[in-house]
Amino acid sequence: MADFEPVLLRRVGRPLDIWAYRADGGYRPLEKALNELQPPQIIQMVRDAGLRGRGGAGFSCGLKWSFLPKDHPGPIYLCVNIDESEPCTFNNRYLIENDPHQVIEGVLLACYATRATTAYLYFRYEYGKAARIMQQAIGEAYAHGLLGDNILGKGLNVNAYIHRGAGAYICGEETGLIESLEGKRAWPRIKPPYPAVEGAFRKPTVVNNPETLSCVVHIIDRGADWFKSLGIPSSDPARPERGSYGPKLYNLSGHINKPGTFEIPMGITTQELIDKYGGGVWKGKKAKGAIPGGLSTGILTAAEFDARLDYDDLARYEIMGLGTAAVTVFDEDTSIVDVVYNIARFFSHESCGQCTPCREGTGWMLQILERMRAGQGRREDLDILADVGDRIGIIPGTTICGLSDGAGWPIKNAVKKFRAEFEAYIKSGQKKQTVSLALAHH
Amino acid sequence: MATVYVTLPPSNNGHPRTDTIDIEVGGEKLKAVAIDIGDARLNLIEAAARGGIEIPYFCWHPALTVVASCRMLLNHPLDCPVCDKAGECMLQDHSYHHGRATSRMIEEKFSPPNKPHIGSNVTLFTDRCIMCTRCVRFTREVSGQAELQVTHRGHHTEIDIFPGEPLNNKLASNVVDLCPVGALCSKDFLYKQRVWYLKTQKSVCADCSTGCSINVDGNKNVVYRLHPRDNPLAQGHFMCDDGRLGYHYVNSPERFNRPRIRRGAELAPAPWAEVVRGLRQELADAVKRDASAVLGVLSPFLTCEEAYLIAKYLKGLSGQVRLALGPVPVVGEDDTYPKDRRGHPIQPVKFTIRAEKCPNRRGVEEVLRHFQGDVIGFDEAVRSAQAGQLQALYLAAGYPPRPGGWVSEQQAASLKKVPLLVVQDLLPSPVSGHAKYLLPAGAWAEKDGTFVNHAGLAQAIHWAVTPTGETRSDGQVFLDLLERRGLAHAPTLRKELAQEVPFFAALASGEIGDHGIALTAT
Numbered sequence: 032m033a034d035f036e037p038v039l040l041r042r043v044g045r046p047l048d049i050w051a052y053r054a055d056g057g058y059r060p061l062e063k064a065l066n067e068l069q070p071p072q073i074i075q076m077v078r079d080a081g082l083r084g085r086g087g088a089g090f091s092c093g094l095k096w097s098f099l100p101k102d103h104p105g106p107i108y109l110c111v112n113i114d115e116s117e118p119c120t121f122n123n124r125y126l127i128e129n130d131p132h133q134v135i136e137g138v139l140l141a142c143y144a145t146r147a148t149t150a151y152l153y154f155r156y157e158y159g160k161a162a163r164i165m166q167q168a169i170g171e172a173y174a175h176g177l178l179g180d181n182i183l184g185k186g187l188n189v190n191a192y193i194h195r196g197a198g199a200y201i202c203g204e205e206t207g208l209i210e211s212l213e214g215k216r217a218w219p220r221i222k223p224p225y226p227a228v229e230g231a232f233r234k235p236t237v238v239n240n241p242e243t244l245s246c247v248v249h250i251i252d253r254g255a256d257w258f259k260s261l262g263i264p265s266s267d268p269a270r271p272e273r274g275s276y277g278p279k280l281y282n283l284s285g286h287i288n289k290p291g292t293f294e295i296p297m298g299i300t301t302q303e304l305i306d307k308y309g310g311g312v313w314k315g316k317k318a319k320g321a322i323p324g325g326l327s328t329g330i331l332t333a334a335e336f337d338a339r340l341d342y343d344d345l346a347r348y349e350i351m352g353l354g355t356a357a358v359t360v361f362d363e364d365t366s367i368v369d370v371v372y373n374i375a376r377f378f379s380h381e382s383c384g385q386c387t388p389c390r391e392g393t394g395w396m397l398q399i400l401e402r403m404r405a406g407q408g409r410r411e412d413l414d415i416l417a418d419v420g421d422r423i424g425i426i427p428g429t430t431i432c433g434l435s436d437g438a439g440w441p442i443k444n445a446v447k448k449f450r451a452e453f454e455a456y457i458k459s460g461q462k463k464q465t466v467s468l469a470l471a472h473h
Numbered sequence: 474m475a476t477v478y479v480t481l482p483p484s485n486n487g488h489p490r491t492d493t494i495d496i497e498v499g500g501e502k503l504k505a506v507a508i509d510i511g512d513a514r515l516n517l518i519e520a521a522a523r524g525g526i527e528i529p530y531f532c533w534h535p536a537l538t539v540v541a542s543c544r545m546l547l548n549h550p551l552d553c554p555v556c557d558k559a560g561e562c563m564l565q566d567h568s569y570h571h572g573r574a575t576s577r578m579i580e581e582k583f584s585p586p587n588k589p590h591i592g593s594n595v596t597l598f599t600d601r602c603i604m605c606t607r608c609v610r611f612t613r614e615v616s617g618q619a620e621l622q623v624t625h626r627g628h629h630t631e632i633d634i635f636p637g638e639p640l641n642n643k644l645a646s647n648v649v650d651l652c653p654v655g656a657l658c659s660k661d662f663l664y665k666q667r668v669w670y671l672k673t674q675k676s677v678c679a680d681c682s683t684g685c686s687i688n689v690d691g692n693k694n695v696v697y698r699l700h701p702r703d704n705p706l707a708q709g710h711f712m713c714d715d716g717r718l719g720y721h722y723v724n725s726p727e728r729f730n731r732p733r734i735r736r737g738a739e740l741a742p743a744p745w746a747e748v749v750r751g752l753r754q755e756l757a758d759a760v761k762r763d764a765s766a767v768l769g770v771l772s773p774f775l776t777c778e779e780a781y782l783i784a785k786y787l788k789g790l791s792g793q794v795r796l797a798l799g800p801v802p803v804v805g806e807d808d809t810y811p812k813d814r815r816g817h818p819i820q821p822v823k824f825t826i827r828a829e830k831c832p833n834r835r836g837v838e839e840v841l842r843h844f845q846g847d848v849i850g851f852d853e854a855v856r857s858a859q860a861g862q863l864q865a866l867y868l869a870a871g872y873p874p875r876p877g878g879w880v881s882e883q884q885a886a887s888l889k890k891v892p893l894l895v896v897q898d899l900l901p902s903p904v905s906g907h908a909k910y911l912l913p914a915g916a917w918a919e920k921d922g923t924f925v926n927h928a929g930l931a932q933a934i935h936w937a938v939t940p941t942g943e944t945r946s947d948g949q950v951f952l953d954l955l956e957r958r959g960l961a962h963a964p965t966l967r968k969e970l971a972q973e974v975p976f977f978a979a980l981a982s983g984e985i986g987d988h989g990i991a992l993t994a995t
Contacts, residue, residue: 199626216623221541384604384623384630386542394548394628398580415577431542 035164035261037294038278039245043129049171052132058177060252064143068251073144077247078439079324080255081262081276086203086240087325088433090282091344092247096145096204099235108236110212110226111138112194114155114203114281117325118377123241125292128163130245131168135191137244139182140251142189143239150191153208156198177463186249200381204432205238206230207383213334214312218385219432246277262297263341269285275341275353280356283309286316286365298344302336305360309378311393316362320448324354326374327437329444343412349447356427367449369455371442372400378438389435392423396442408457413450417443477520478505486694491656508616529567531653532605536710541669543805547747548628549654556601558655560668564603585631585821592620594639594660594714595649599631602656607634608648615711615823617811618646632656643826644810645916646718647711661718664697666690671697674937675987677875677924679917680716681773682986683708684926686988688715689918689937696723696918696938706930706988713826720918721939722873728899729913730942743944749953752910755893756790759865764793766864770854771801771841772879774829774871775947776934777977780833780840782951783869789842789955796841797849799870799921800879802830810881815972827927830875836925839976866891870898871914871947880904897947915946921963922948923970923977925992931980932989933963967974 037043045051052058064073076253078093080399101269111134115123127134138150152169154162169191172178180188183327194212206220211233221355230236250258258277265273275297281304284290288310295308301321305311312318316334323340327352338345342353384390386446396419399412420443422437446453478496480737484734493504508524516539523913532540570677570887584600591597619665620640624633626981634640640648649659671690678685678699686704690697691888699720701712721903724730733740734749743751759767769787771780795964808826809818857863872879880888885903888894896908905911919940945953948961958978963985971981979990 218623322944379627382627383604384626384628386538387547387604390604390628390630391548394583395578395580402580415506 032094035278035294035296037248039133039242040129040292040294041128043125045130047129047131049132049168049169049175049177052130057132058136059141060248061143061177062183064140065183065187069231070144070146072249074139076250077144077256078434080246080250080258080299081274082246082250082258083275083342084240085242085246085355085425087117087277087327088350089352091245092239095227095239096141096237098225099145099237100228102206103146106149106234107145107147108231108234109142109145109150110205110208110231110236110238111150111152112160112203112205112208112240113161114153114208115158115355115358116155116200116203117327117355118380119322119359120282120325120355121356122282122292122355124158124161124244126280127158128164131165132172132394133245133248134165135177135240136248136309137166137241137246138176138191139187139189140247141237141239143324144247147237148188148190150189151212151231152191152193152203152223154193154195155202157197159194162193162276168194169375185281192322199383200377201383201432201434204434206433208238209236216218216383218383219259219272219434221431242280245462249278250444263343268344275343278342279356280290281308281340282355282358284357285321285359286313286318286362287311287360288313296340297398298339300337304340304358305336309360311426312360312362314362316364319363319365319367320361320370322357322359322441323350325350325357325372325437325443326377327433328352328354330335330370330448332448333340349444351436354397362383366456367452368400368403370403371445372397374445375400375438376439378434380386382434382438386430386432387437388423388429389438392419393433393438395410396438403453403457406460408453408463410454412457413453417446420444420446475510475891477508477515477517477524479508479521479524479526480505488700490743491586494568498981507938508982509836512518514642522817527570529571531567531603532607534607534610534651534710535605537651537703539697540610541948542604542606548580549582549603550600551596552601552655556598556655556664557668557679562655563653583628585629588633588945589660590639591634591657592645593644593720595640595662597632598656601654601810602632603654604630604632606632607651607653607655607923608657611644611648611651612640612642614646616642616810618642618816619818621648624701642810642812643713643715644711644824646714647701650711655660660700663732664866665867666697672937674935675702676918676934676937677707677926677932678712678931679830679832679924679934680713680719680830681827682831682834682927683827683922684832684930684932685712685716685934689720691918691937694718694941699868700705702987704711704932704988705993707926707932708824710826713824715826719873723916723918725900725902727901728916728944728990729901729905730909730944731960733908733911735909735911740906740908745756745943745953748910748912749950752895753774753954753956756787756865756867756895756911758795759893763864764791765795766862767791767794767858768854768863768865768866769794769796769867770799770851770869771796772803772836772870773834773839774799774873774917774925775833775837775869776920776963777833777836777840777925777931777995778961778970779869779920779948779951780837781970782948782961783867784840784844784965786951786955787867795849795880797851797854798834798837798841799868799872800851802872802875802877802879803828805831813875818862821892829927832926835927835929836923836931839925840970843976855884855887858891861890864893864894867895868904869914869947870902871916872898872900872902873916873917874900897950912950913942915940915948918945919944920948922959922981923963924966930989931943931977931985931991933985950955961969 082092083089202217207217211217224234260274335348375397379393382393420439588597685701685708732742809822810824889907895910899910968983971977
């Protein structure tokens with residue numbers, strides 16, 4: 032693994048313009064696809080490669096594309112989800128700020144495969160620099176006949192538009208994104224119908240993550256077998272689709288020496304990522320735990336760092352999934368109460384307010400933690416936290432979208448895994464205004 | 474064909490059922506009720522309700538889109554002692570049936586300030602809101618102008634309006650009925666009554682020819698509010714604010730409350746016995762002198778039964794006596810909803826406020842057609858009076874006070890030339906001062922009878938309050954004039970009407986039911 036050559040990030044540091052991108056071999060995969068492959072073949076290649084969505088849920092990309100109605104007479108839309116709001120996650124920003132044309136090429140391939148004619152690039156508002164870079168790149172692509180009508184003379188018509196959101200976590204939920212794109216309040220829709228059947232402007236819509244689309248470029252370029260040669264097959268032979276393949280961008284942040292974005296084949300262990308890429312925990316301290324894939328996924332204790340960061344293995348430690356592969360480490364001196372408080376504060380702030388369990392549950396958990404930090408915690412509060420965390424979300428079936436699964440999961444996880452520390456904290460009656468909240472979201 | 478199996482909790486709210494079957498789901502043995510729903514496309518709440526099983530809900534409403542967001546877990550103040558909704562509150566009912574006596578939540582509840590400015594007829598107790606968004610969906614989907622929306626996020630979400638754009642559309646007060654808790658309250662009804670003191674009667678709104686099915690809530694002979702009653706044959710689920718708030722004249726102290734006879738310049742009070750006797754005598758004399766100079770005017774606010782009785786009485790004096798239709802108030806054009814943000818109506822229409830501001834033109838017209846052959850308009854009655862062709866004029870009016878009034882000063886000047894002018898009305902009008910006989914009329918909330926709406930739907934109205942003072946319902950007065958014994962009993966009179974006037978034949982049983990009966994025009 033050490034000698035793995037970055038693929039997605041191969042052009043980091045190179046000029047952003049289209050000439051440089053083409054000089055580095057860019058848009059050749061697109062030409063190849065337009066010349067040699069039919070759309071269903073591309074979808075099949077992506078399925079064969081086992082590409083799973085990089086946005087968090089890890090749904091098979093090719094399968095998602097195949098849900099679109101066949102021979103749909105009207106327009107089909109592609110939404111690129113650049114509302115990257117999961118705390119500690121910044122791999123798409125890094126990708127776009129360093130290689131925007133790679134994403135555009137992925138967009139074009141996806142549009143060709145799905146017969147979509149319009150791509151909406153939904154940027155979270157805070158990604159101003161990324162949006163400006165992308166706008167520049169889109170302008171260049173139009174000028175070079177790579178966007179617009181009759182792309183490369185092959186009859187492919189794609190228009191791309193940047194839409195900048197106004198800043199809410201829920202806009203990253205795919206139907207919330209679509210509502211927001213339509214100019215409405217980003218309240219997720221009840222599914223079904225899924226976006227593939229009725230999405231943006233009530234037309235079939237694919238929502239993809241830019242990293243996923245970038246992977247498509249290299250699947251076309253190097254083949255599905257190459258993609259599948261990276262990563263880890265499913266541990267359950269009966270369910271091969273659960274494998275984790277391909278290169279993945281990992282974000283590393285928190286109390287470590289070298290935070291950043293690293294491209295590594297799927298399946299590195301948490302410990303290896305921290306030690307080999309992150310330069311170890313800072314100040315010579317030990318780690319207390321880590322959040323393996325954005326706040327929503329849960330919390331790993333230091334003893335659980337042997338967990339492989341893929342779609343499969345984290346379940347061993349009751350982690351919800353790989354999420355966005357954004358690993359945040361906190362050191363041994365960090366209070367878990369503060370960590371959980373900060374998580375609760377984030378989700379309470381970001382709950383859209385549509386479904387009662389999430390709206391009230393996230394607020395309630397935050398209030399309990401605030402009271403705890405004011406020195407008035409009770410032992411039974413831990414049971415309430417675990418219970419509320421367990422009852423809100425799609426998995427218990429009480430809400431429309433998964434925001435509250437993500438809100439409840441790390442809290443019940445932490446209460447279970449760090450119960451002794453919580454109890455000691457409550458017993459001490461400590462009143463605490465923590466110095467710096469280690470997990471402050473950007 | 475489809476069958477829905479609904480599993481039951483062991484207690485089923487203390488109502489054991491005997492029709493359960495045993496099913497097994499994933500190895501678990503459960504008791505369930507099988508409900509055959511045929512080909513209907515129902516959601517689980519509706520399907521379970523068909524089998525008599527209640528699934529608690531807040532946000533779902535049959536007339537609105539599904540959001541499926543409430544799912545029961547709430548931040549709600551214990552305001553019941555001071556809340557208007559207490560007694561008819563879904564949250565209160567659900568917590569009585571399904572809730573716990575104690576809460577695990579010891580945290581302070583979120584209580585944002587109230588918003589009395591939200592609309593001229595509606596106020597918002599923000600902290601009571603459970604965010605079901607029924608009101609928001611109503612203003613988007615039915616009234617259309619989307620005045621209400623959700624602001625903020627998470628457990629700080631609130632219902633609000635845009636600054637300076639209050640909820641003042643003509644369907645606004647429906648959000649009060651839709652609100653499952655006491656967050657949106659009617660300013661008209663606020664703190665007037667506890668709902669458990671109110672006695673509810675099924676009736677029909679008298680304000681336009683849509684004929685919305687309503688409930689009239691009264692207590693101690695005062696009408697306190699009107700609210701819509703679901704009727705798929707009439708208006709659906711809602712009613713307009715004009716109708717909802719247009720009832721106050723029923724309680725008005727200005728109303729005529731005793732019969733009077735002219736003695737010189739004065740209209741002196743007289744007992745009913747004397748009034749009826751004198752009136753019968755004078756009308757009979759007038760008919761004897763010249764029956765064609767006697768005219769009855771039947772207002773479109775009369776019930777069909779009343780119109781029938783007065784027509785029968787006057788035509789019974791002589792076939793030469795003429796009958797005319799009273800003024801039919803028309804204001805503007807039919808007003809349809811939803812509307813867009815600019816106020817232009819959009820399709821499909823979900824609610825119509827009709828320009829014809831009376832409840833029973835069609836019913837009265839059909840009675841007139843039967844007895845008179847055609848419908849003589851009020852203008853012709855006025856012309857006859859102006860030309861001095863009338864010796865006696867019976868104005869069975871009963872008009873509510875509306876801008877402009879039902880009779881102009883000019884018309885009154887013509888009508889006062891009639892020597893025997895009988896005015897039966899609710900409130901003073903330009904013509905009432907010139908009457909020889911002034912009879913207090915009953916308002917619709919005080920009557921039993923039948924209204925036929927614009928589409929020919931016959932619906933029953935029932936009295937909710939008794940008439941003020943010595944007032945008798947119009948039907949009773951007509952019975953007295955007919956010298957028929959007993960009290961005006963609507964089903965009996967309806968049967969008689971159905972037998973005599975073919976248009977009403979479908980009402981032959983005398984009973985109409987809650988949704989009314991569609992009469993096909995002949």
